[in-house]
Amino acid sequence: RSQRIRTYNYPQGRITDHRINLTxxxxxxxxxxxxxxxxxxxxxxxxxxxxxxxxDALA
Structure with missing residues (x-):
C-alpha cells in the first residue's frame, strides 16, 4: 500500500501533510x-x- 501524502478533512477544516507531520x-x-x-x-x-x-557525504 502506498504512503499517504496529504489528508484533507473538510468537516474539520483540517489539512495534514504526512511527509512532514504538519497539520x-x-x-x-x-x-x-x-x-x-x-x-x-x-x-x-x-x-x-x-x-x-x-x-554526511563530507564526513
Whole structure:
C-alpha cells in the first residue's frame, strides 16, 4: 500500500501533510490558493535533508 501524502478533512477544516507531520486548520484558505503555509515547511524540510546529505557525504 502506498504512503499517504496529504489528508484533507473538510468537516474539520483540517489539512495534514504526512511527509512532514504538519497539520493545519486552514483548509478553506489553502483551497482558495493560500499555499504558503504548506509550501514553506516543505521547502525547509527539503533544505534540511539536502544539508544533512551533504554533511554526511563530507564526513
Amino acid at each position: 493545519l486548520y486552514k483548509l478553506a484558505e489553502i483551497m482558495e490558493g493560500d499555499l504558503e503555509s504548506i509550501i514553506e515547511p516543505l521547502i525547509v524540510e527539503q533544505q534540511t535533508n539536502q544539508l544533512t546529505e551533504l554533511n
